[in-house]
Amino acid sequence: MGGQLARHPRKLSVWGLDVQSLSTAGKWNFTFTIQGSQGTGTGTLKNITVPGPRPPCRPSVA
Numbered sequence: 001m002g003g004q005l006a007r008h009p010r011k012l013s014v015w016g017l018d019v020q021s022l023s024t025a026g027k028w029n030f031t032f033t034i035q036g037s038q039g040t041g042t043g044t045l046k047n048i049t050v051p052g053p054r055p056p057c058r059p060s061v062a
Contacts, residue, residue, distance in 0.1 A: 005017065006018060022050050024050075025050050025051055025052035025053075026049075026050060027047050027048065027049060027050075028047075028048050028050050029044055029045065029046050029047070029048070030044065030045045030048060031043070031044040031045075032044075032045075
């Protein structure tokens with residue numbers, strides 16, 4: 001994973017990250033590096049719990 005921030009297609013003043021699904025459930029760390037006018041900064045979100053896939057929805061019968 002990696003890449004540059006993308007602009008919102010209809011709100012050009014809004015930037016964001018593309019979303020990707022993760023290969024396995026468990027504890028994950030996400031590290032971001034940002035380059036800006038005041039230099040480069042790096043931060044990590046640690047021990048984020050990612051749940052496994054949810055079971056498929058069953059249609060209700062009324």
